[in-house]
Amino acid sequence: MTVALNLPVRNSIRVSWQRSQASLVDADRPAPAYFDGIDFDTTLSRAARPVIDSLSSELTNEPVCIILTDAKGIVLDRRGGDPSLIRRLDSVDLAPGFRYAESEVGTNGIGTALEVGGPILVLGEEHYTGVLRTFACAGAPITHPVTGGLLGVLDITTQAKNSNAVLLSFAKLAARRIQERIIEEANALDQALLSDYYAVCRHTGGSVIALGDEVFMINAHAQQHFDSTDQAALIDRTRDARGGTKPLTLIADLPSGFSARLAYHPTFLGDTLAGGIVQIREHRPGTRTVGGARVPALPGIVGASALWRHTMQEVLAASGRAEWLVAEGEPGVGKMTLLRAVHAYSSPNRRLAILDADDPILLATASAEVESGADLFIHHAHRLSGEVIEGLVDLLQTVRDGSVARDPWIALTVLTGQSDEQDEVGTQLLRFFPRTVAIPPLRHHLEDIPALVRYLLGRAGITDVTLSTAAINQLMRLPWAGNVTQLRMVLTDVARRRRSGTVDLDDLPAECHATTRRHLTRMEALERDAIVEALATHNGDKTTAAGTLGMSRATIYRKIRDYGILS
Numbered sequence: 001m002t003v004a005l006n007l008p009v010r011n012s013i014r015v016s017w018q019r020s021q022a023s024l025v026d027a028d029r030p031a032p033a034y035f036d037g038i039d040f041d042t043t044l045s046r047a048a049r050p051v052i053d054s055l056s057s058e059l060t061n062e063p064v065c066i067i068l069t070d071a072k073g074i075v076l077d078r079r080g081g082d083p084s085l086i087r088r089l090d091s092v093d094l095a096p097g098f099r100y101a102e103s104e105v106g107t108n109g110i111g112t113a114l115e116v117g118g119p120i121l122v123l124g125e126e127h128y129t130g131v132l133r134t135f136a137c138a139g140a141p142i143t144h145p146v147t148g149g150l151l152g153v154l155d156i157t158t159q160a161k162n163s164n165a166v167l168l169s170f171a172k173l174a175a176r177r178i179q180e181r182i183i184e185e186a187n188a189l190d191q192a193l194l195s196d197y198y199a200v201c202r203h204t205g206g207s208v209i210a211l212g213d214e215v216f217m218i219n220a221h222a223q224q225h226f227d228s229t230d231q232a233a234l235i236d237r238t239r240d241a242r243g244g245t246k247p248l249t250l251i252a253d254l255p256s257g258f259s260a261r262l263a264y265h266p267t268f269l270g271d272t273l274a275g276g277i278v279q280i281r282e283h284r285p286g287t288r289t290v291g292g293a294r295v296p297a298l299p300g301i302v303g304a305s306a307l308w309r310h311t312m313q314e315v316l317a318a319s320g321r322a323e324w325l326v327a328e329g330e331p332g333v334g335k336m337t338l339l340r341a342v343h344a345y346s347s348p349n350r351r352l353a354i355l356d357a358d359d360p361i362l363l364a365t366a367s368a369e370v371e372s373g374a375d376l377f378i379h380h381a382h383r384l385s386g387e388v389i390e391g392l393v394d395l396l397q398t399v400r401d402g403s404v405a406r407d408p409w410i411a412l413t414v415l416t417g418q419s420d421e422q423d424e425v426g427t428q429l430l431r432f433f434p435r436t437v438a439i440p441p442l443r444h445h446l447e448d449i450p451a452l453v454r455y456l457l458g459r460a461g462i463t464d465v466t467l468s469t470a471a472i473n474q475l476m477r478l479p480w481a482g483n484v485t486q487l488r489m490v491l492t493d494v495a496r497r498r499r500s501g502t503v504d505l506d507d508l509p510a511e512c513h514a515t516t517r518r519h520l521t522r523m524e525a526l527e528r529d530a531i532v533e534a535l536a537t538h539n540g541d542k543t544t545a546a547g548t549l550g551m552s553r554a555t556i557y558r559k560i561r562d563y564g565i566l567s
């Protein structure tokens with residue numbers, strides 16, 4: 001079907017038809033996109049709920065529906081309406097999750113109100129697509145009363161034959177009522193935040209920042225204590241905490257050379273997050289940097305993030321003091337690599353004997369090495385048997401008693417959490433180690449990924465391949481359950497498939513297109529990879545991808561969400 005753009009219609013409608021045509025909207029079968037995982041705990045949804053509750057209670061079984069959308073036209077809520085109207089709305093996908101943007105379904109009360117930024121009534125034949133011409137829709141935009149930003153649309157839809165001039169007044173009234181509720185809620189949330197902020201300022205007397213939705217406050221103590229460039233760095237760092245619902249500690253590297261620890265605590269009003277309070281605690285100079293000196297570059301070790309440098313500093317400090325050390329962390333975080341590099345730096349003239357817990361002659365080798373004056377490193381100590389642990393305890397006791405010629409430095413690595421769960425024997429071993437350093441998982445220092453990628457590619461002799469910014473950004477969004485080891489394997493895989501040039505987002509293996517942290521079974525991983533492949537083959541078209549996989553549209557949307565596939 002073609003739309004006659006020269007029909008005698010209102011100017012606003014004709015212009016909307018022209019826009020619809022320019023967007024290549026299918027005038028016969030519009031196909032609004034579907035979005036899963038809608039967040040219902042937003043300022044708009046919270047403010048709209050009671051307004052829509054009250055209006056819709058009067059409209060049950062009336063041929064009128066109230067529809068709320070977000071600023072993109074995605075339907076968030078649909079209420080009221082008799083069964084026949086609901087069926088008809090379902091048949092044109094005017095239902096929660098579908099996007100009623102003008103560019104997708106042509107002229108309509110929702111999309112056109114968003115496009116023109118004002119209220120509009122679209123009556124029957126004024127709709128661009130044929131299937132919508134049996135409806136009349138009045139859409140009124142809802143704007144944020146403080147920022148003026150567009151939040152969504154309140155739309156009233158009925159059948160064209162029931163259309164009535166008051167529809168638009170009704171929609172405008174409801175939109176205004178929602179805006180009033182947004183102000184009421186914002187006031188209450190800001191009050192809660194302000195009261196927490198003053199309480200923390202009074203209680204601590206230190207530097208405090210309050211982070212609200214629309215509010216940012218930094219107290220006088222912080223302004224006096226930090227110069228303007230350090231303040232800018234602090235403010236920048238608080239971005240990572242904004243919106244957090246759990247307490248969080250962040251380290252901020254300041255241009256002055258100091259670093260600060262930021263302790264974030266969320267503030268709630270009932271169940272609603274009002275914002276959060278950040279207390280700024282300065283690190284004593286020397287905790288992360290010795291006398292203001294930078295952490296030395298260690299051969300074979302990459303990473304300049306605050307957290308990674310802090311970790312290096314802790315291991316360096318223990319090794320420098322010859323303090324026996326346990327390095328604890330998830331698999332592949334770099335425990336062994338870091339300990340070896342630190343030892344080579346701190347004690348270049350001493351031999352480090354590296355033993356793995358699975359070594360069947362570990363005990364004999366360890367004794368001989370210590371006797372010969374070597375330092376000792378036991379990797380994966382959480383896997384040591386009780387018998388070997390007992391032998392090691394005896395060996396370490398002998399060393400402590402001063403029975404060996406030269407005091408060795410001894411380090412262990414254990415998997416995260418294992419040092420707390422050791423049995424009696426393990427505890428006896430660990431009591432020789434006064435210091436445990438947590439080696440952070442890669443997801444806690446994602447900012448090191450660009451440097452790690454360059455380093456790992458170079459180390460593998462892959463010099464003709466670089467990663468595009470989009471590909472690097474994608475790597476920096478992943479959970480990396482296998483840490484740096486997993487990153488190394490991904491890069492090897494990438495380089496096998498592309499021997500030179502720039503690796504883009506689509507060249508990354510399927511595991512890099514999903515952000516789920518859940519451990520997937522083999523079958524689930526295969527299914528996830530098949531969905532990623534199908535989406536890539538069909539340029540992200542979920543309906544076609546679902547068809548080729550023999551899935552329904554609803555199933556593919558659910559699986560995309562479950563597997564965290566980035567579409």
Ligand SMILES: Nc1ncnc2c1ncn2[C@@H]1O[C@H](COP(=O)(O)OP(=O)(O)OP(=O)(O)O)[C@@H](O)[C@H]1O
Pocket residue numbers: 300301302303329330331332333334335336337338413455484485488
């Ligand atoms: N900061 C880093 N700089 C350079 N390479 C790193 C870094 N961290 C880890 N790697 C590399 O990642 C891989 C895994 O490191 P390593 O074997 O030290 O981890 P691990 O924590 O001891 O692992 P596991 O417990 O699984 O044995 C190695 O190839 C190592 O070179």
